[in-house]
Amino acid sequence: MMSMNSKQAFSMHPILHEPKYPHLHTSSEAIRRACLPAPQIQGNIFAGFDETLLRGAEALAAVDIVSQKTHPFKPDATYHTMSSVSCTPTSSSVHLHHPSVLTTHHPHHHHHQPAQGLEGELLDHLNSALPLGGVPGPDVGSTPSHPHSHMSAINHMAHHSQPMNMSHPHGLASHAVISGPETETDPRELESFAERFKQRRIKLGVTQADVGSALANLKIPGVGCLSQSTICRFESLTLSHNNMVALKPILEAWLEEAERAQREKMTKPEIYTGGDKKRKRTSIAAPEKRSLEAYFAVQPRPSSEKIAAIAEKLDLKKNVVRVWFCNQRQKQKRMKFSATY
DNA sequence: AGTATGCAAATAAGG
DNA sequence: CCCTTATTTGCATAC
Numbered sequence: 001m002m003s004m005n006s007k008q009a010f011s012m013h014p015i016l017h018e019p020k021y022p023h024l025h026t027s028s029e030a031i032r033r034a035c036l037p038a039p040q041i042q043g044n045i046f047a048g049f050d051e052t053l054l055r056g057a058e059a060l061a062a063v064d065i066v067s068q069k070t071h072p073f074k075p076d077a078t079y080h081t082m083s084s085v086s087c088t089p090t091s092s093s094v095h096l097h098h099p100s101v102l103t104t105h106h107p108h109h110h111h112h113q114p115a116q117g118l119e120g121e122l123l124d125h126l127n128s129a130l131p132l133g134g135v136p137g138p139d140v141g142s143t144p145s146h147p148h149s150h151m152s153a154i155n156h157m158a159h160h161s162q163p164m165n166m167s168h169p170h171g172l173a174s175h176a177v178i179s180g181p182e183t184e185t186d187p188r189e190l191e192s193f194a195e196r197f198k199q200r201r202i203k204l205g206v207t208q209a210d211v212g213s214a215l216a217n218l219k220i221p222g223v224g225c226l227s228q229s230t231i232c233r234f235e236s237l238t239l240s241h242n243n244m245v246a247l248k249p250i251l252e253a254w255l256e257e258a259e260r261a262q263r264e265k266m267t268k269p270e271i272y273t274g275g276d277k278k279r280k281r282t283s284i285a286a287p288e289k290r291s292l293e294a295y296f297a298v299q300p301r302p303s304s305e306k307i308a309a310i311a312e313k314l315d316l317k318k319n320v321v322r323v324w325f326c327n328q329r330q331k332q333k334r335m336k337f338s339a340t341y
Numbered sequence: 342a343g344t345a346t347g348c349a350a351a352t353a354a355g356g
Numbered sequence: 357c358c359c360t361t362a363t364t365t366g367c368a369t370a371c
Contacts, residue, residue, distance in 0.1 A: 207342085207343060207344085208343075208344065209343080209344095226365075226366090227365065227366045227367080228343085228344075228345095228366090229344090229345085229346080229365070229366055229367080230364085230365060230366075231344095232343095232344060232345060232346090233345090233346090233365090235344095236344095236345075238345090238346090239364080239365095240363070240364080242363085242364095243363080243364065243365090246364095278365085278366080279350090279351065279352080279364085279365060279366070280350095280351090280366080280367095281349085281350050281351070281365075281366045281367055282350065282351085282367095283350090283366095283367060283368080284349095284350085301359090304357080304358075319351095320350080320351095322358080323350065323351065323352090324349095324350080326358090326359070326360075327349065327350065327351085329359090329360080330360080330361075330362095331349080333360095333361095343371105344370105344371080345369100345370080345371070346368100346369085346370075346371090347367105347368090347369090347370090348366105348367095348368095349365100349366095349367095350364100350365085350366080350367090351363100351364080351365075351366095352362100352363080352364070352365090353361100353362085353363080353364090354360100354361090354362090355359105355360090355361095356358105356359080356360085
């Protein structure tokens with residue numbers, strides 16, 4: 001069974017798909033991704049031909065050398081995540097990470113008219129995001145309650161949301177079945193919620209960043225903080241539909257909690273709980289990035305040992321380097337693909 | 342000084 | 357453990 005995947009030579013196809021939520025700003029990013037500039041990197045293969053090779057060779061040599069030099073200790077330079085083992089146990093309890101919400105995939109429904117009444121688009125979404133048979137039914141994103149592990153569990157229920165699928169013969173939608181999944185995933189509902197959310201947030205005199213960091217105070221199992229960016233994107237509906245669905249209950253919980261707290265005017269200053277932290281993102285500095293690119297030029301798929309050597313040389317965590325290569329390969333494929341068109 | 346966004350790390354899930 | 361693919365976020369910085 002896994003054959004399914006084969007379908008997408010590259011599902012990250014360049015075509016701009018789903019403008020998710022039509023109006024509101026144009027989600028430039030989606031479009032941007034779609035359009036893939038496919039620029040540099042390879043650009044200089046010819047331009048700086050020898051230079052690149054040279055650099056690559058040099059880089060490799062360096063790695064070999066490095067294998068002997070054992071550094072006394074390597075500081076955790078960048079910010080890193082608490083990901084793998086070696087982290088200084090700030091709080092050992094950390095399982096892995098956090099809130100990543102829903103992951104399902106959002107089928108790129110190719111065709112799909114740009115404009116068309118948003119009503120139509122919305123309906124499509126409506127019909128598409130549903131429990132489909134097999135799903136635990138109860139709720140899709142709503143009840144993030146999850147034992148512990150990240151919310152991943154609640155994910156994958158939406159799995160392949162069918163592009164479209166008209167309603168049933170006769171709307172038995174209003175079934176007895178409890179579920180309100182439809183309500184929760186209804187784009188219109190999400191849209192209005194996002195709007196209400198923003199208004200109420202402002203009324204509370206709280207910034208997006210405040211909301212993000214306050215989320216940890218909710219102490220919801222797999223939920224940690226979120227960045228201002230994410231809150232912003234939620235409000236502007238620039239997140240994927242599934243992501244919106246997953247985040248909604250969390251933000252809703254925060255909103256209610258915040259309003260309640262204000263009512264009691266005993267706004268606790270409790271800023272941030274030691275609970276889950278937000279995902280951290282390592283910033284790889286330009287020099288290191290250049291080195292990595294040089295290595296990549298000669299060997300896009302370095303062995304684990306090589307990666308470790310590179311990591312040490314650049315003073316980065318091994319996992320960071322490994323992931324960098326993975327992402328780099330991904331990027332390259334994307335570029336190659338889009339270059340074909 | 343808040344809020345958008347571009348770019349790309351980090352993650353999730355199936356192999 | 358590592359890879360790939362698809363996605364979710366966040367750092368930086370533009371607005």
